[in-house]
Amino acid sequence: MSSLDTIQVFQSLNSSPHARLEQSAFLGDGVVAALWNNRHDSQDYHAPSHHTLSCYIAGGTGTFRRDQPDKKGSPDKICTLPAGHQSSWVVNGEIRLAHLYISPEQFSLNCVTLLDREPRELALQEKTFLADPQQAERFHRLIGMNWKEPGERLLTSSLAHELLDHMILSQVGLREGLRLKGGLAPHLRRQLVEFIELNLAEPLSLGQLAGTCSLSEYHFARMFRESFGLPPHQYLLARRISRARDLLRSTRMAFGEIAVECGFASASHFSNRFKQAMGATAGEYRMAFQS
Template identity: 25%
Template sequence: MSNSQQLKQEKPLLVDFNQERATEKIFSNPPSIASYYSGWDGIYFEHHHQPSNDTFEHCLTMHTISVALDNISSERWFDGKRQSEKQTTGTIAIIPVDILHRCSWEEEIQFMFVSVDPLLLKRLGLEVSASDDIELIPHFATQQDPLILGILLSLKDELELKTSGDSLYVEQLRTMLVVHLLKKYCVKKTQIVKYSDGLPKYKLRQVIEHIHSHLNSDIKLAELAGLAGISQYYFCQLFKNSLGITPYQYVLQQRVEQAKHLLRSGKMAICDIALTCGFANQSHLTKHFRKITGMTPKDYQKQ
């Protein structure tokens, strides 16, 4: 065996999600949906349709949670330990960074995965008083997790809609996912405190004033939590306790209210109203306007 062959055998394949088309190193087909150009911070998403395959041994640069969307039989290896899997829709596998991983299957499959930056896991973990040495446990695909399935389906929907105006929603989903991992899938489980009260009135007022003055811009969850002086997770919890809806739902409601005012004035085109109110485009406005009011912006304007 040559030195180059020996080096190749000793050094596992690295799948780096900071590189475009990284998973084409291990899968036959490119992803049908990917978040590479979405601008999402700290997480990466792909949806796949793949023929039979053997990924061979590799390591990932981000903690990865894979979710089955078919009933399939597969085999998986973690650091050389093999297990047969009977997956059904919603079955999850958790592949931490740096672990040697391999998976094989002999039929066409559909699945999706989300990868989480280890630094994000640590940062959000510290915000909710998790241990400094956060370590995810590798999980073979033997159980379902409805919460993770729901989060990944929501991320998939956002990418399919091709909108860029819902980063606050994605950040809420991201935070929910990370906290769920900390509570359930780490070596040291994190006890998350649940509060029944809301934000102090003066802090809630500051947050609401900030939202209203930035409706036409990309409102970040970290900004709102920073104004309240608490972690992103607890901010979402206390905000909802205060107003009965999530920060994202509140922002949407206020944007729709602003759109209604501009539609009544009849001085702007609907496509311009969408951008003025912080929506990515007219179809993005129409989607949420119909969901909240039961009618399209055009129908509302005709009243």
């Protein structure tokens, strides 16, 4: 997600005369955070293209969904709103709530890396007013950070990943009645993931990846996107950035060495890609975790 204009839930609240945005930030990796105050309002969400994970920070005892009028919100309650869902909300009284907006591409990547499953096999389950103390505690830590401070904002990215991973591991279910066609077979997918992880330092080509599955480049690229939810080059870049983050946190390797280890052509290429993905330099990222 490159612009707040594409985040429908954010735009719906932002256009309300009753809602007030306290702060928002792009946390990298297709995740955006926002903190809202709202009072005496109504909101309708019509098939947003992103997933939304929310936590009631304060108030909300007069908030309910129109299709579930007997269920009311309260502090620390968690809501999961998948992409494509429909919901209508009534806010009586005041509420303070935190949102994470998650791109479908990042959801797909986490499904592959966490669950070793094709994203199209899986569905994010819609949850309203869920009691999850671990998630609530993470949200409280998140809003306690200064999102405008580069070093601290990098720490929020790791916390956002904890929230996303917990949501996926606890709430993702198999789609009912789905017949998969056109993707990579499970054993080929596992073989491919292992090959990529072992060769992140190498200048991999589409032909090399296709060759591991004995497919043409054309058919491989289509089937890869069917299985992983994003094209091969985006998946490879995400895995390289993830490896770089691990090395920045756990080693004292020079940036040039990390660039080589993660398959980037040069230290400057690595630095540019890292800043695009994370919103801060590799040096700022390392310094944040040292402190």
